[in-house]
Amino acid sequence: MRKLVLVLLFAACTTTTTTRTNTTATTNTTMPCNPGLTLVNSTVWVQTGAEFRAAALSTFAAATRSLDAALADLSWNVEEDGRSDPSQPPAIVVDSDDTVFDNTRFEVRSLKLGKTYDQDAWNAWVAEASTDAVPGAAAFLAHAKARGVTVFYVTNREAKEEAGTRQRIANLGFPLDPDVDTVLTRGERPEWTSDKTSRRELVAKNYRLILLAGDDLNDFANARDKSVADRYKIVADHEAWWGTRWFLVPNPMYGSWERPLTGGTGTPCEQVQKKIDGLKP
Numbered sequence: 001m002r003k004l005v006l007v008l009l010f011a012a013c014t015t016t017t018t019t020r021t022n023t024t025a026t027t028n029t030t031m032p033c034n035p036g037l038t039l040v041n042s043t044v045w046v047q048t049g050a051e052f053r054a055a056a057l058s059t060f061a062a063a064t065r066s067l068d069a070a071l072a073d074l075s076w077n078v079e080e081d082g083r084s085d086p087s088q089p090p091a092i093v094v095d096s097d098d099t100v101f102d103n104t105r106f107e108v109r110s111l112k113l114g115k116t117y118d119q120d121a122w123n124a125w126v127a128e129a130s131t132d133a134v135p136g137a138a139a140f141l142a143h144a145k146a147r148g149v150t151v152f153y154v155t156n157r158e159a160k161e162e163a164g165t166r167q168r169i170a171n172l173g174f175p176l177d178p179d180v181d182t183v184l185t186r187g188e189r190p191e192w193t194s195d196k197t198s199r200r201e202l203v204a205k206n207y208r209l210i211l212l213a214g215d216d217l218n219d220f221a222n223a224r225d226k227s228v229a230d231r232y233k234i235v236a237d238h239e240a241w242w243g244t245r246w247f248l249v250p251n252p253m254y255g256s257w258e259r260p261l262t263g264g265t266g267t268p269c270e271q272v273q274k275k276i277d278g279l280k281p
Contacts, residue, residue, distance in 0.1 A: 035268035039107060042252040047104040053135045055250050060136030063213060063247045064143050067092065070210035070245075071147055078209050078245045091207035092144055093200055095214035096155035096165060098251045100137040100174065105130075107253060126157065126164040133172050134249060145175040150207060152182045154199045154219075159188040197222050215251035228260045228278075 046052050070076035074086035097103055106125045125131075144151055151174070157165050162185050169176050169183070176182065184192070184199045191198050196218060203209055217223040221234050238246060261278035262271040 033269035033272055035272050036111060038272070039253060040111060043104050043107045043111065046098075046102070046251070046253060047108070052250065056134050057136040059213070059247050059249050060140040062243050063211060064140050066244050066247075067140075067144060067147065067149065067211055071149070074208075076208075076210050076245075077204075078212055078241070079204060084208060086208070088206065088208040089150060090148070090210050091150040091152055091203055092211040092213070093152045093154050093203055093209060094141070094212075095216070095219045096153050096157060098134070098215045098253070099213055099219070099249050100134055100141065100153075101168065102132040102134045104253075105132070123161060126161045126168075129164050129168040129171060131168055133174075138173060141174050149210070150177060150180065150182065151175045152184060152203050154184045154196050154203075156186045156194050156196070159185045161185065162188070194218075195222050195224055211245055211247065213247040213249065215249045216255045216257075218256050220246045220248075223256060226260065231257070231260065 071090060075084050077084040094100055103125075106122070109125075110121070141151055153165070153169065155165065162183055165185070166176065166183055184202070186192055186194055200209070200212075212220050214220060217231055217234060221238070223231050223234055226234070235242070242248070258271075258275070262274045265271075266274065
């Protein structure tokens with residue numbers, strides 16, 4: 001979950017944009033700045049859009065087919081070096097928030113109350129353990145369990161939030177191994193930072209890791225502090241894996257895709273302007 005989406009949902013501020021061409025004089029346009037509107041549209045799309053439901057169902061249907069193919073092919077894995085040990089039991093790694101957990105009701109609460117995002121509010125939401133399932137997630141995870149695949153939840157929820165996370169996994173009927181720690185949270189070990197690489201590597205030591213699912217590029221590779229071009233390269237370098245080994249659930253509400261344009265700094269209005277400036281007209 002991102003540390004900050006909005007500081008003020010309905011900020012009383014304006015931004016000024018300037019458009020220049022080599023043949024046209026400068027034109028100044030003053031626009032109202034309301035960062036909350038970005039979250040409104042994206043949350044509406046995820047919570048009520050038939051298009052999002054179709055996209056999520058498509059993702060998990062494809063993941064189900066690939067899981068079956070991976071079980072039939074003992075060389076199948078998501079290791080970068082191609083290493084595979086057929087004797088290892090199969091496993092998959094999924095992100096939690098907005099991959100298998102639908103947190104749009106938390107976003108709606110923030111919008112309706114005009115609240116800032118803060119960790120206390122998020123902790124309360126996690127403890128409440130009332131998040132919904134993303135369409136298609138429950139059926140996919142149940143299929144994985146039925147095929148004897150261990151499901152690991154590699155999440156950037158904090159270690160102190162693990163109890164609430166486990167409770168919701170259980171409430172939703174998602175697989176939860178009673179004998180193995182399959183909920184790997186940020187900070188659970190000193191080396192487990194927001195970069196999920198070390199946690200994926202831990203799983204791969206004892207399991208044949210056959211599939212990853214997430215809503216952010218960092219759920220698949222370390223894309224922290226990468227430029228737009230560098231992030232494109234990660235996608236291109238793994239082109240054959242998307243939809244076969246790596247499965248992305250769309251999330252337009254927040255994500256690491258914002259940082260290359262905003263740098264993670266500035267007021268909400270300044271960040272909106274940085275995003276506008278970073279787009280091609």
